[in-house]
Amino acid sequence: MADGRSQIRRRVGLKLWLSGGWIAFLVMAALCAPWLAPHDPLAQDLFLGRLPPAWVQGAEPGFYLGTDSLGRDVLSRILYGARLALIVALVAGSLTCLIGATLGLMAGFLRGWVDVVISRAIDIWMAFPPVLFSILLIAVMGPGLTSIILAIVVIDWTRFARVVRAEAMAQGAMDYVASAQVAGRRRISTMFTEILPNVLPTIVVLLTLEMGIAVIVEAILSFVNLSISTDDPTWGGMIAEGRTSIHQAWWVLVFPLVTLFLTVLSFSQLGEGLKDRFDPVLR
Amino acid sequence: MADLFTIEDLRLSLPDMTKKPLLGQAPRIDILKGLSFTLPKGEILGIVGGSGSGKSTLGRAMVRLLEPTGGRILFDGQDITHLDEDGLRPLRRRFQMIFQDPMSSLNPRHRVGQIIAAPLSLHGFADVPARVMDALDHVGLSRGFANRYPHELSGGQRQRVGIARAIALRPEFILADEIVSGLDVSSQAQVLNLLEGLVQELGLTLAFISHDLSVIRRLCSRVLVLYQGEIVENAATAEVFDAPKAAYTRELLDAIPLPDPDQVWT
Ligand SMILES: Nc1ncnc2c1ncn2[C@@H]1O[C@H](COP(=O)(O)OP(=O)(O)OP(=O)(O)O)[C@@H](O)[C@H]1O
Numbered sequence: 060m061a062d063g064r065s066q067i068r069r070r071v072g073l074k075l076w077l078s079g080g081w082i083a084f085l086v087m088a089a090l091c092a093p094w095l096a097p098h099d100p101l102a103q104d105l106f107l108g109r110l111p112p113a114w115v116q117g118a119e120p121g122f123y124l125g126t127d128s129l130g131r132d133v134l135s136r137i138l139y140g141a142r143l144a145l146i147v148a149l150v151a152g153s154l155t156c157l158i159g160a161t162l163g164l165m166a167g168f169l170r171g172w173v174d175v176v177i178s179r180a181i182d183i184w185m186a187f188p189p190v191l192f193s194i195l196l197i198a199v200m201g202p203g204l205t206s207i208i209l210a211i212v213v214i215d216w217t218r219f220a221r222v223v224r225a226e227a228m229a230q231g232a233m234d235y236v237a238s239a240q241v242a243g244r245r246r247i248s249t250m251f252t253e254i255l256p257n258v259l260p261t262i263v264v265l266l267t268l269e270m271g272i273a274v275i276v277e278a279i280l281s282f283v284n285l286s287i288s289t290d291d292p293t294w295g296g297m298i299a300e301g302r303t304s305i306h307q308a309w310w311v312l313v314f315p316l317v318t319l320f321l322t323v324l325s326f327s328q329l330g331e332g333l334k335d336r337f338d339p340v341l342r
Numbered sequence: 343m344a345d346l347f348t349i350e351d352l353r354l355s356l357p358d359m360t361k362k363p364l365l366g367q368a369p370r371i372d373i374l375k376g377l378s379f380t381l382p383k384g385e386i387l388g389i390v391g392g393s394g395s396g397k398s399t400l401g402r403a404m405v406r407l408l409e410p411t412g413g414r415i416l417f418d419g420q421d422i423t424h425l426d427e428d429g430l431r432p433l434r435r436r437f438q439m440i441f442q443d444p445m446s447s448l449n450p451r452h453r454v455g456q457i458i459a460a461p462l463s464l465h466g467f468a469d470v471p472a473r474v475m476d477a478l479d480h481v482g483l484s485r486g487f488a489n490r491y492p493h494e495l496s497g498g499q500r501q502r503v504g505i506a507r508a509i510a511l512r513p514e515f516i517l518a519d520e521i522v523s524g525l526d527v528s529s530q531a532q533v534l535n536l537l538e539g540l541v542q543e544l545g546l547t548l549a550f551i552s553h554d555l556s557v558i559r560r561l562c563s564r565v566l567v568l569y570q571g572e573i574v575e576n577a578a579t580a581e582v583f584d585a586p587k588a589a590y591t592r593e594l595l596d597a598i599p600l601p602d603p604d605q606v607w608t
């Protein structure tokens with residue numbers, strides 16, 4: 060077919076392929092970091108400090124993206140940093156999504172006292188300033204992977220709950236719900252078989268957005284030294300260190316920053332791309 | 343002939359949320375104000391009335407999407423007025439409904455085959471796929487439609503899917519609420535012909551809600567005229583059209599456009 064529709068579909072595919080490709084590449088890099096990384100990400104060598112990237116004059120062979128002021132290999136640190144970023148994105152993103160979407164779905168579809176309880180909880184939750192809340196939480200629990208993930212889940216579940224609740228409410232007013240009741244389907248079963256497929260596209264978009272947000276939050280917390288121990292390579296930590304030597308060694312700041320940017324962008328585009336590709340109503 | 347539905351003094355009121363005081367109960371508005379009638383097996387009952395007269399509410403009470411606040415509904419001799427969903431479930435197969443807007447009543451993210459199959463599986467039918475195909479045959483859709491999504495169909499085809507879903511369960515009663523009002527004239531005629539044929543073939547009892555009196559006249563054997571939640575006329579179709587008793591019915595009849603404009607000049 061040579062009409063306009065096929066061209067739209069091609070562009071849609073490109074978005075999915077680019078973002079999915081970058082995420083897949085990152086996942087591979089994180090999994091294979093021990094074999095891919097040319098150097099130990101923690102190994103310091105003051106004689107090799109602030110080496111520029113391979114294509115700049117004065118580079119040493121083997122240090123493709125240069126080294127930081129302590130002589131640690133930037134590429135190796137980015138690869139190992141991907142591990143933490145992806146774990147946080149995956150675990151925090153899915154947990155937030157699972158909790159928020161389930162509560163939102165129940166509130167929006169079952170209504171009644173379930174909705175009253177959940178909506179009140181959302182309102183109260185949203186009254187807390189989130190950044191203070193997360194810093195407080197980490198201060199109490201101590202820095203570490205678990206506290207980062209917990210902070211993200213605790214703060215962001217309302218994002219899912221609100222959106223999914225509104226969507227489920229709109230879907231609940233549709234006649235196909237009445238039709239399911241006429242057919243004798245139980246309400247809980249209707250929620251999963253009829254409503255869920257219709258809010259799923261929204262959930263997927265939110266989920267990948269949340270994964271991007273989780274990566275940023277982790278980076279911000281590392282930046283202010285509230286993430287896991289400062290030795291472990293994290294993108295946020297690298298950016299923080301790179302900032303201090305931006306005039307002498309720009310590469311220490313720029314490479315983790317670009318990686319972070321591409322990752323967050325890819326996550327946000329991935330959801331849209333998946334929705335465009337797999338939502339039967341849009342295809 | 344035995345009565346499939348017996349409705350006695352049916353009342354239904356809903357809380358009026360627009361007039362709810364800050365504290366306390368909202369005042370209730372009476373939507374159905376004591377309706378009594380019977381629907382014998384095999385009849386096609388037309389329900390007409392102006393907008394807001396309570397036609398849909400009556401229909402939804404009959405298939406127990408709504409619970410009456412007074413009176414009784416007997417289905418095949420059994421009191422279903424206040425049955426809960428568990429009590430209704432075994433009966434649900436026997437009375438079905440076709441909705442006005444198939445865009446809303448067909449789940450947009452389920453395929454047609456899935457939409458027709460779901461009620462069948464719920465009621466534990468064997469050979470579900472064969473019954474889905476049979477239902478598609480009955481409504482004149484080719485079997486390939488089972489793999490399509492509702493938005494890939496025309497309005498008339500969507501309404502046929504709604505009919506297929508209802509008849510697949512082989513119910514005794516079907517409520518059709520304004521099922522052709524969203525269709526153009528030629529699809530209307532096709533869907534009505536189809537429905538008429540199915541009623542004959544499957545021995546259905548039908549309640550057909552419409553505000554189009556010419557459609558009612560063609561299809562129905564009895565007519566119920568509602569006005570502001572009350573029955574103002576309940577008689578055989580010919581009687582209603584030839585000798586309407588209620589003033590409101592006459593008003594409705596006068597509002598029908600003449601079928602043949604030339605008649606005016608002869
Ligand atoms: N959920 C509700 N809450 C309050 N009032 C309602 C509700 N549903 C319906 N009503 C009112 O009940 C009356 C009857 O509504 P119903 O839908 O049965 O009318 P209808 O005869 O089907 O009209 P139409 O031809 O426009 O479909 C209307 O006045 C309507 O405003």
Ligand SMILES: [Mg+2]
Nearest residue numbers: 397398399520
């Ligand atoms: Mg109506």
